[in-house]
Amino acid sequence: MVNLGDVFPDFEAETTIGKIKFHSWLGDSWGILFSHPADYTPVCTTELGMAAKQAPEFKKRGVKMIALSCDSVTDHNGWIEVCLQVIVN
Template identity: 80%
Template sequence: MPGLLLGDIAPNFEAETTCGRIKFHEFLGDSWGILFSHPRDYTPVCTTELGRAAQLYPEFEKRGVRMIALSIDSVRDHHGWNKDINAYNGDEPVDTLPFPMIADDKRDLAIALGMLDPDERDSSGMPLTARAVFIFGPDKRLKLSILYPATTGRNFDEILRVVDSLQLTSKHKVATPVDWQQGDRVMVLPNIPEEEASKLFPRGVYTKSLPSGKSYLRYTPQPKDC
């Protein structure tokens, strides 16, 4: 099945959205971007996901991330569904969200991007769109992809955490360990010699002693951006 691999440049598709017609590269501009897909309008799990995405929109905006959703229904359906999503959040039931939603009623984009879930089908037997998450860097290359089945809702707090990690590690020669959160210590990359590490990380490098005697677990406080 066609799809995107890490490092691939985002296709510059054109699409109708709840905010008008877009060209994807123009929409992204020089920003980070997140494209996330949904199986269908007026479905329960998707409603909760989009509600949470709308709540977290200011946090993504603060990080310079442009958000855009996709669902396999029409713009008209999207506008009606957006009222329900806003009402679910306890907000005024207006027909738009803080970000656009792509209309992919012919599944063209879902197929091209490898978003279909072969195990979940609609009443006519057509495969539903899976819950894909694509994160693109300012260079428009795919930095991360996560693919959930249609039956499992996403954790948008985790997606926000991933953005923090991607943005941090794009600027500094570090990696983020398991369960890392913003402000936690990070790991020095294994290919950086000790002398270089001490210059790169003036706040100090801590090396954990291990039975193997190998010095590969090296930690440093999270670098601060100037």
């Protein structure tokens, strides 16, 4: 189990921005790692949609955000469109 203050284990993943190695992608930045059970669930869509809306404020502060789930990158790309609707509305 990972606790606050622990270094999160490094991993490689195919993402919507291409393949990343977590620690290399994060670099010297602070990070927020969201974990959600599946794309298209109402709570996850609302929470991550609102986090995306706040992304410019986090970026100004040097904080990178990333979300993990068990779904495919193809599913994520479709789901991003749904999350963007949450932001707009």
